[in-house]
Amino acid sequence: MATVPAFLNPSFLSPKPKPPQPSTTTFSLTKPFLTLLPPPSSSSFRLQRCRLAPKPTSAVLKDHLGRVTKTWSDFTSLNHWVVRDYYRLVNSVNALEPKIQSLSDEQLTAKTVEFRHRLRQGETLADIQAEAFAVVREAARRKLGMRHFDVQIIGGAVLHDGSIAEMKTGEGKTLVSTLAAYLNALTGEGVHVVTVNDYLAQRDAEWMGRVHRFLGLSVGLIQRGMTAEERRFNYRCDITYTNNSELGFDYLRDNLAGNSGQLVMRWPKPFHFAIVDEVDSVLIDEGRNPLLISGEASKDAARYPVAAKIAELLVQGLHYNVELKDNSVELTEEGIALAETALETNDLWDENDPWARFVMNALKAKEFYRRDVQYIVRDGKALIINELTGRVEEKRRWSEGIHQAVEAKEGLKIQADSVIVAQITYQSLFKLYPKLSGMTGTAKTEEKEFLKMFQIPVIEVPTNLPNIRKDLPIQAFATARGKWDHVRQEVAYMFRLGRPVLVGTTSVENSEHLSDLLREWNIPHNVLNARPKYAGKEAEIVAQAGQKNAITISTNMAGRGTDIILGGNPKMLAKEIIEDQLLSGLTQEAPNVEVDGGEISQKVLSKIKVKSSSLALLAKAALMAKYVCKSEGKSWTYQKAKTLILEAVEMSQSINLKDIEKLVDEESEMYPLGPTIALAYLSVLKDCEVHCSREGYEVKKIGGLHVIGTSLHESRRIDNQLRGRAGRQGDPGSTRFMVSLQDEMFQKFNFDTEWAVRLISKITNDEDVPIEGETIVKQLLALQINVEKYFFGIRKSLVEFDEVLEVQRKHVYDLRQLILTGDSESCSQYILQYMQAVVDEIVFGNVDPLKHPRSWSLGKLMKEFISIAGKLLDDSFAGITKDALLKSLGQLHDSSSIDIDSFYLPNLPKPSNSFRGIRRKSSSLKRWLTICSDDLTANGRYRATINLLRKYLGDILIASYLNVIEESGYDDAYVKEIERAVLVKTLDCFWRDHLINMNRLSSAVNIRSFGHRNPLEEYKIDGCRFFISMLSATRRLTVETLLRYWSSPMESQELFL
DSSP: OOOOOOOOOGGGGGGOOOOOOOOEEEEESSSSSSEEEOOOOOOOHHHHOOOOEEEEEEEEHHHHHHHHHHHHHHTTHHHHHHHHHHHHHHHHHHHHHHHHHOOOOOEEEEEEEHHHHHHHOOOOOOHHHHHHHHHHHHHHHHTTTTOOOOHHHHHHHHTTTOOOOEEETTTTTHHHHHHHHHHHHHHSOEEEESSSSSSHHHHHHHHHHHHHHHTTOOEEETTTTTTHHHHHHHTSEEEEEEHHHHHHHHHHTTTSSGGGGOOOSSOOOOOOOEEETTIIIIISTTTOOOOEEEEEEEOOOTHHHHHHHHHHHHHBBEEEETTTTTTTEEEEEHHHHHHHHHHOOOOTOOSSSSHHHHHHHHHHHHHTTTTTTTEEEETEEEEOOOTTTTOTTOOOOOTOOOOOOHHTTOOOOOOOOOEEEEEEEEEHHHTSSSEEEEEEEEGGGHHHHHHHOOOEEEEEEOOOOOOOOOEEEOEESSSHHHHHHHHHHHHHHHHHHOOEEEEEOOSSHHHHHHHHHHHHHOOOOOEESSHHHHTHHHHHHHHHHTSTTTTTOOOOTTTOOOOTTTTEEEEHHHHHHHHHHHHHHHHHOOOHHHOOOOOOOOOGGSSSSSOHHHHHHHHHHHHHHHHHHHHOOOOOOOOHHHHHHHHHHHHHSSSOOHHHHHHHHHHHHGGGGGHHHHHHHHHHHHHHHHHHHHHHHHHHTTEEEEEESSSSSSSHHHHHHHHSSSSGOOOOOEEEEEEETTSSSHHTTTTTOOOHHHHHHHHHHHHOOOOSSSSHHHHHHHHHHHHHHHHHHHHHEEEEEEEHHHHHHHHHHHHHHHHHHOOHHHHHHHHHHHHHHHHHHHHTTTOOSOOOOSSSSHHHHHHHHHHHHGGGGGGHHTTTHHHHHHHHHHHHOOSEEEEEEEEOOOTTTOOOOOOOOOHHHHHHHHHHHHHHHHSSOSTTTTTTHHHHHHHHHHHHHHHHHHHHHHHOOHHHHHHHHHHHHHHHHHHHHHHHHHHHHHHHHHGGGGGGGGOOOOOOHHHHHHHHHHHHHHHHHHHHHHHHHHHHHHHHHHHHHHHHH
């Protein structure tokens, strides 16, 4: 990959051959008139100077008026008064600061014990908030060299209050989280700090964890690939750093666990308080994608390649139509006929030979799933690219056969279809927290959605320094060719000035297209996208993006999590120098481009002046590394060598300089490689800080970072995230968005852009000329707002549908956890309750309280009951006739009093004497009181008779079960283990089937809208009916299985062990 050295002379402007320099005319479109600006005299670079020239007096007056209007609107907003109220807390924290600063390290650490004691004595978190914040501020100053600004104190208070803190990029959200995390961790119930990827979780746990560990709190980290034991340990910590997907899957896996020993979260209360970083990305952008755990199900893998061939035969517009907006496909009559002929079937929708689903998925894979946009192919696998972050998600797969269709299209090995075992959306997951907060740089535009969906307000936290970034007008082009050509010209002009440039693209395809264009003009640049050779160097690329002359092309920057510091990131540059000098001595293994990424730039040493003292320490570390490898026969892998360097860097940050020097001296005879590398790093870091500070000053003088957006996103918020990369912490900067009317968003939503094309054609014959001004901005923003409303409608619908499943999921998962974590007695009580419920269902299905028992279906009732009980009932009960039962019920109805303690139906067999002992008698009595007090039996003349029949049959079944267990001779522990296993496995089996049915139902109810019925109401009604049926079937199968097992345990032994 190309590089951007700070000293590079822009001689590339004379390439071989010289690139074409088309003359350019800029049209400024203002309302209501169209004004033509005269073309500049020569090159496009001069044209750009015209654009950035000082504004006329009228424009300056307009800017001043705009600022006055903004100040007045800020003053009258609710947010202004909320923030003003938070300053009372800030004043309290500042007043405590001198007192806290006077404490020794030991006294500061002891404050945590003091706070916890005060909480146990009855004080609340609000009582200790100001002092706790002051303690955290001082701890951060001592351990990180960072003191919380006043606005960061406000941000911490917003998080503690369960709100979303909107803080601009570079305002220190990561540091802000320490305040609320520490305060809420004092309760001992656990705090989750949730990030969007493993890298950020690890970085924050190590970086911010120093503050928490210094104050005596335990800090945990959840990463992909950890064992269950490691996860369990980390979730037990006071503060746990994790990413959103790991958290969600741990919750789902815990609810698939076979026993309590497999649980990793803090049950029975796994959720207490969460701080979600990039909360808009997690809850809104990824809100449409549920987390799924699936198992292999279908054996139809051979159908996918055939369907892919059929899809190649079909022609869009003739055989099928597509709807880009919702990624749907509809076959025409001609398409159906051709597909049926090619597949030699009479009906694509034939249940015995179903082809419709496979053909539809093949067409979707053909039209909507593009290589290097939605996915990349690597190692024979189709890997999904996260559209929000541009990262590859290796363990994620599209559901409902889409992934298999993509694999068939690419000619890859097709993995088996899957069936959903567990699922949850991020919205439902984070609603489980009693207290939820979040932080992001862009949430105010979605405040209504956060309030409606999660009842969480968004509070704009003021910036520490004024934002002086210049957002230049959007430029619209008729063609994509014209847009990309102007992007290249603007990049070249900025490069000539020496300004760093960040270009945001929406796909791998677009980023590599622009890279090719810049390469034609010999413009050095870095690319950051989902390709392994780039993704492996993500942190280093972002760290260099603020250096002088740096050109960085990146796919979506949302969730990147690393600030672009003008002049470069000294810590990252120092680490690069260490790796550059030492890796060759530590390992002979070449880096794996697929994992470690490709080369970013020329040697860092050529760009930074490293002092002789640093060079000496580097040479010493390099020599020691080579000696250790040779003398001790150690041969590290490339990854192991990098890990060794990383550990040394972490040592330099966590241990002070004197202690490191002491370690080097003490271990001098043992070749202390780690401490020696740490010393070299600290020395090089000082040189890098001087270099970055000097270069940062130069970059600020020439205008700071320039951000170019190459397409409008489906949300203004995503565009604002890209803009926010420039102008951090009061730095200068500028942004420019360039859009083409051929961009995907306009095509996808069928927006009418003909008017703009016609307008450009009338003005000039050159379609590559941009138009800009208030009118075009308003038009584009209007289109964008329509897109936002469309996706908000989808998310709202999904949330409403998921709320139905959410209630059911909570019931099932709560029941499951009670079974797993409850004592053995509670497990047995569930079994007895299930038995009584099964008896009740049999009785209610065959009786009527308003009619005489002679009209009841007593024969059917006895047959169903005997089929449930099976071999457990003795022959005397099995011989009971319908007439005998009718006679007994008649006598019972005429009885004046009944002894419920020894109750049984007249002339029928007595229940075996299994209700001995106070506990069992008490249980039997509670069951009778429940029968009497429930409203399951309708009012009628024979209501009491029905209740007594329920009691009698329940006693017979339960007594027979308890009796056969006693006769089996097995100990209680074994019996409880069997009961728990049957309960859990039966519940899991029916819940899995229920999820499949609910997913099918959600698709089916939409058709009912054609009959003027509300799909959501239909989904609620049928979903409730499905759920009741599922619980009934679960109880019945559980009882049948246990009765069958204990009637012949040796025959059934293999089923559950």
